[in-house]
Amino acid sequence: MAGFSGLGRRRAADPRLPPGQYLENGFPVLSAGPTPNIKRWELQIATETAQRSLSWSDFQALPHEDIETDIHCVTSWSKLGTHWSGVSLDTLFDGLETQHEYAMATSHGGYTTNLPLTELLGGRAWVVDTYEGAPLHAEHGGPARLFVPGLYFWKSAKWLQGLQTMATDRRGFWESMGYHPHGDPWKEERYA
Amino acid sequence: MSEPSTGAGGAGGAGEAGLVGDPYAWLPASIVSSVAQTPGARSLTFAVPGLRPARAGQHVDLRLTADDGYTAVRSYSLSDVRASAVPAVPAVLAVPAVPAVPAVPAVPAVPAVPAVPAASDGVGGVGGAGGAGPVPQIEVTVERLDDGEVSPYLVDAAEPGDPIEVRGPIGGWFVWPPTEFEPDSAVHAVLPEPPGATPLRDVPVQLIAGGSGLAPLMAMVRVRGRDAPPMRLLASVRDPGARWYVGELDEAVRASSARAVGVSGAEVSGVGVPAAAVSAAEVPAVGVSAAEGRTGGLTVDWVYSRVAPDGHGRPAGRLTHDELESLVLPAAEHPLVYVCGANSFVEAVAGWLIELGHAPTRVRTERFGGV
Numbered sequence: 039m040a041g042f043s044g045l046g047r048r049r050a051a052d053p054r055l056p057p058g059q060y061l062e063n064g065f066p067v068l069s070a071g072p073t074p075n076i077k078r079w080e081l082q083i084a085t086e087t088a089q090r091s092l093s094w095s096d097f098q099a100l101p102h103e104d105i106e107t108d109i110h111c112v113t114s115w116s117k118l119g120t121h122w123s124g125v126s127l128d129t130l131f132d133g134l135e136t137q138h139e140y141a142m143a144t145s146h147g148g149y150t151t152n153l154p155l156t157e158l159l160g161g162r163a164w165v166v167d168t169y170e171g172a173p174l175h176a177e178h179g180g181p182a183r184l185f186v187p188g189l190y191f192w193k194s195a196k197w198l199q200g201l202q203t204m205a206t207d208r209r210g211f212w213e214s215m216g217y218h219p220h221g222d223p224w225k226e227e228r229y230a
Numbered sequence: 231m232s233e234p235s236t237g238a239g240g241a242g243g244a245g246e247a248g249l250v251g252d253p254y255a256w257l258p259a260s261i262v263s264s265v266a267q268t269p270g271a272r273s274l275t276f277a278v279p280g281l282r283p284a285r286a287g288q289h290v291d292l293r294l295t296a297d298d299g300y301t302a303v304r305s306y307s308l309s310d311v312r313a314s315a316v317p318a319v320p321a322v323l324a325v326p327a328v329p330a331v332p333a334v335p336a337v338p339a340v341p342a343v344p345a346v347p348a349a350s351d352g353v354g355g356v357g358g359a360g361g362a363g364p365v366p367q368i369e370v371t372v373e374r375l376d377d378g379e380v381s382p383y384l385v386d387a388a389e390p391g392d393p394i395e396v397r398g399p400i401g402g403w404f405v406w407p408p409t410e411f412e413p414d415s416a417v418h419a420v421l422p423e424p425p426g427a428t429p430l431r432d433v434p435v436q437l438i439a440g441g442s443g444l445a446p447l448m449a450m451v452r453v454r455g456r457d458a459p460p461m462r463l464l465a466s467v468r469d470p471g472a473r474w475y476v477g478e479l480d481e482a483v484r485a486s487s488a489r490a491v492g493v494s495g496a497e498v499s500g501v502g503v504p505a506a507a508v509s510a511a512e513v514p515a516v517g518v519s520a521a522e523g524r525t526g527g528l529t530v531d532w533v534y535s536r537v538a539p540d541g542h543g544r545p546a547g548r549l550t551h552d553e554l555e556s557l558v559l560p561a562a563e564h565p566l567v568y569v570c571g572a573n574s575f576v577e578a579v580a581g582w583l584i585e586l587g588h589a590p591t592r593v594r595t596e597r598f599g600g601v
Contacts, residue, residue, distance in 0.1 A: 040296065041296070041392060042294035042295065042296055042302070042380075042383050042387075042388075042392075042394075043296045043297070043383075044294070044296050044300055044302055044380075045378055047243070048300060048302075048379060049302075049379060055565070058303050060302065060303065060304075060379075061555050064599065066573070066597070066598065067548040067573040067597050068597060069595055069597065070403050070404075070594060070595065071590055071593050071594060071595055072580035072581060072583065072584050072593050072595065073577060073580070073581070074590065075584075091285070101387075112289065113305050114303050114304065114305060120400060147440075147590060148591075177573070178576060191353055211403075212403075214402070214411075215401065215402030215409075216400060216402055218402070228254065229253075229400060230254075
């Protein structure tokens with residue numbers, strides 16, 4: 039009589055779910071520490087030759103795009119058809135030249151995550167300030183977070199403060215503790 | 231991280247599946263034993279051949295497969311890691327039959343495996359199917375979620391011998407003893423410890439659990455040795471019947487306070503224990519309090535959100551900001567604080583800790599559930 043069946047409670051299979059993921063209807067919160075209290079928001083973007091700094095009003099003045107997409111957390115939950123609004127990284131990097139192939143995202147509080155620039159540009163990443171039509175809640179990274187839905191969600195750094203390009207890949211905070219330097223959910227790049 | 235690779239070097243490490251190759255491969259495991267904590271929660275011990283030693287606070291992914299191939303994966307915190315480190319099986323049997331070299335093997339007789347903590351006093355023996363030596367064991371404690379897919383099986387139906395797969399252990403942040411990170415690592419940016427500061431592993435520890443968030447904190451309580459810094463646990467539960475590990479925690483507090491009575495302050499003053507904490511321990515232990523402050527000391531405080539036991543000084547109700555101040559180690563002692571529970575609990579407690587003067591870099595959180 040022993041043995042797992044899952045009968046009666048099985049979650050529906052869905053082709054939108056990457057391998058090893060299950061469907062979540064809530065929106066779990068994962069953070070390494072307390073939610074920071076951000077009094078003055080500023081975003082720094084820097085390459086090897088140039089940098090720019092955006093105040094909150096600068097950021098608000100940039101064209102926002104609406105995004106409908108699925109998100110996938112490395113802890114195995116996925117959430118389908120979520121709605122966000124934010125500024126494309128193509129816009130934020132517009133006019134900044136770089137030969138670099140990687141970037142480190144830094145959050146308020148010092149947390150970091152590393153990403154290849156190919157995942158950040160070409161319409162694949164945003165800095166978002168709106169979730170489901172409302173200002174992004176602090177627990178989910180508000181006032182603004184990085185949003186890279188093509189990778190596991192820890193790469194979408196909460197409380198984004200800076201993006202610095204880099205010539206070679208270096209591991210960020212979670213990546214230094216066993217999480218994968220790239221993090222493609224369709225390849226199950228969870229840990230490394 | 232690649233720390234376990236040392237054990238597999240040299241001799242070709244034949245036969246030790248899991249120590250070589252992908253450290254995050256799924257490992258076949260089996261249920262060894264289980265014990266009910268409450269009607270709604272159960273601790274399960276798994277034997278996992280090839281598992282790397284786990285650290286207190288880490289979690290594993292569990293994969294269950296039904297007869298028809300349907301699978302479900304969930305993450306669970308480890309509630310006991312002591313039996314995860316087992317003495318390595320000597321590699322002698324693995325020496326290949328190439329007699330070119332005379333009798334003395336090229337490999338040292340003692341396998342080059344990282345030191346095994348002496349704490350393998352945990353749970354019942356070694357067992358496991360088909361292994362030549364001890365098999366690593368881990369414990370998880372699972373609370374039944376009524377609309378859950380996996381937890382009802384683990385709490386109500388799973389039996390010894392049932393197969394399961396384990397991936398991990400995972401995590402390097404919400405762990406105690408804490409990792410001392412390299413000064414140039416990405417993590418150090420979050421932990422700007424000044425030069426000469428007390429090593430993190432020697433600072434007092436405050437554990438704060440909401441409900442089933444107690445599981446990884448219990449693993450931390452269980453691994454603490456006699457020379458550990460003072461540890462204080464605050465656990466919030468709905469009612470007395472919802473407490474986990476009660477007898478074991480009572481006993482651990484009694485044992486640590488008995489030790490404390492026999493130790494003089496002078497003996498511990500060199501170990502980085504704050505003077506204030508040491509003097510607090512001059513008070514003899516009473517019940518489940520007051521063992522705090524001694525080397526290896528443990529204090530446990532329960533608070534009840536719905537129903538308090540008879541005679542409990544505090545009426546039932548949610549934890550408040552002011553209570554937190556009186557129930558946790560003061561910010562002046564710069565404790566390392568671990569908070570685990572539902573998101574709403576962790577969010578409230580972590581916010582209060584910052585208001586009370588605790589450094590955000592000293593507050594580590596693990597949350598379940600959403601906003």
